[in-house]
Amino acid sequence: xxxxxSEASRLHKASVTDARVAMLQSPATAGxxxxxxxxxxxxxxxxxxxxxxxxxxxxxxxxxxxxxxxQQHAYFPTRSIxxxxxxxxxxxxxxxxxxxxxxxxxxxxIMGGNSTPSRAVVQTAGEAYRLPVRCLLEEFNRxxxxxxxxxxxxQALLTQMAQTAACNRHHSVAQQLSRWLLLTLDxxxxxxxxMTQELIAGMLGVRRESVTEAxxxxxxxxxxxxxxxxxxxxxRAGLHDHVCExxxxxxxxxxxxxxxxxHH
Amino acid sequence: xxxxxxRILASIPSRDFERLKPQLFPVxxxxxxxxxxxxxxIQQVxxxxxxxxxxxxAVDKRRxxxxxxxxxxxxxxxxxIxxxxxxxxxxxxxxGGNALRMSAKAFRLEFDRTPALQQALYRYTYALMAQISQTAACNRFHDAEExxxxWLLMTADRVxxxxxxxxxxxxxxxxxxxxxxxxxxxxxxxxxxxxxYQRGKLKIIDKARLKxxxxxxxxxxxxxxxxxxxxxxDGRSA
Numbered sequence: 001x002x003x004x005x006s007e008a009s010r011l012h013k014a015s016v017t018d019a020r021v022a023m024l025q026s027p028a029t030a031g032x033x034x035x036x037x038x039x040x041x042x043x044x045x046x047x048x049x050x051x052x053x054x055x056x057x058x059x060x061x062x063x064x065x066x067x068x069x070x071q072q073h074a075y076f077p078t079r080s081i082x083x084x085x086x087x088x089x090x091x092x093x094x095x096x097x098x099x100x101x102x103x104x105x106x107x108x109x110i111m112g113g114n115s116t117p118s119r120a121v122v123q124t125a126g127e128a129y130r131l132p133v134r135c136l137l138e139e140f141n142r143x144x145x146x147x148x149x150x151x152x153x154x155q156a157l158l159t160q161m162a163q164t165a166a167c168n169r170h171h172s173v174a175q176q177l178s179r180w181l182l183l184t185l186d187x188x189x190x191x192x193x194x195m196t197q198e199l200i201a202g203m204l205g206v207r208r209e210s211v212t213e214a215x216x217x218x219x220x221x222x223x224x225x226x227x228x229x230x231x232x233x234x235x236r237a238g239l240h241d242h243v244c245e246x247x248x249x250x251x252x253x254x255x256x257x258x259x260x261x262x263h264h
Numbered sequence: 265x266x267x268x269x270x271r272i273l274a275s276i277p278s279r280d281f282e283r284l285k286p287q288l289f290p291v292x293x294x295x296x297x298x299x300x301x302x303x304x305x306i307q308q309v310x311x312x313x314x315x316x317x318x319x320x321x322a323v324d325k326r327r328x329x330x331x332x333x334x335x336x337x338x339x340x341x342x343x344x345i346x347x348x349x350x351x352x353x354x355x356x357x358x359x360g361g362n363a364l365r366m367s368a369k370a371f372r373l374e375f376d377r378t379p380a381l382q383q384a385l386y387r388y389t390y391a392l393m394a395q396i397s398q399t400a401a402c403n404r405f406h407d408a409e410e411x412x413x414x415w416l417l418m419t420a421d422r423v424x425x426x427x428x429x430x431x432x433x434x435x436x437x438x439x440x441x442x443x444x445x446x447x448x449x450x451x452x453x454x455x456x457x458x459x460x461y462q463r464g465k466l467k468i469i470d471k472a473r474l475k476x477x478x479x480x481x482x483x484x485x486x487x488x489x490x491x492x493x494x495x496x497x498d499g500r501s502a
Binding site (some may be wrong): 084086087088090091094096107109110111112116118148151152154155157158159161162163164165166167168169170171205244245246253 | 292302319321322323324327328332342343345346347350352353383386387389390392394396397398399400401403405425440488489
């Protein structure tokens, strides 16, 4: 695309911006402001961005990034959750971090990495907004509020990665499962998850039998219930009794990020 | 100190480095010294020259896991690059040696007005993120022997020598293993004559074979850093 035609398309898009922003902010739809990072931006910023933000619906299991691949878009989940997996050469994989409505998929792109080191898979189907990498980099180079926000978010993401690694190493599958459920619920409007034990085993990098055992124990004490392909959390407070400190560490980090974001 | 041994500082234009120079203080960091604690304010950043800093995440107040390493390819105090004044991890000097220290305040000022430094450090952050992710995977899926071999190779590369002081207990903290697990893995490597271990000193005696005993996480992390560095060089010549 040449400079002038890109400019033309920008102007064309700009003419529909106002209406679109209003539509996107309506509480009835999963507007971009349901993503906390976008919501923390000043109105002028989100208005400029909304020209290029494209609503998408992500399907369970959809692979958005492959390790080493060149990426076209960054994603801001609103009602979906994306899981970052590390993948070994023999195909073994486990989750290193999750990205929900508190974050953005694609921080490695702003670091100048071009590609991402992990695979990104949709863990909970739902809506997100995507932004072309070109626009993300323009915003980043502008050095405005989005840059500062994304850098801070990167730190929260790194903390999540480090904590997940330590948790995987030292904590029981039941603790890890509780952590994972709580972090997932925090990003969701409901207490019901579309999820199989097989998928959870893939997230935690453990055998399916270990998940069945851990989930069975949580079911027995009435904290969760499950049927084929669904998990319901019945007693959220009860889940807190089974979780390791790793949940609070990650949660506090995101809370701090968003608290600070509002002050900037 | 015309060409600094720290590769971040070496990669920025010399006029930028000249401006930074008066604010960089040479320090000797000792083995076991703690530079940052999780949740505590970062007062100084460090550019390692010959020392090695280990980034540790602790759980249950005692069990730890090394999630990353910072040697002369990087900078300790990364949250500061990202605009955060507190550390998320414990940073422990794992290999004693020299570093250049800069106050966090001075660093912030220079970082904000030096695009070359920003670019170098963002790329470094990317590589460190990849390292953390790879280390997590390695700890999850590879056996103690492979992980120990990886750790020894990474350490040797960053301290620039093949002999360093370690205890089994220390290695257990780094690798998230029980001490007996470390002892077993170390004896196997010793029996195969890849390393020697005596009175708290570990020596790599056959690096080529130690590389084969390691999982390829070692190679993957190296490639990521090499790529980040070569892009940095490109960016500079452009």
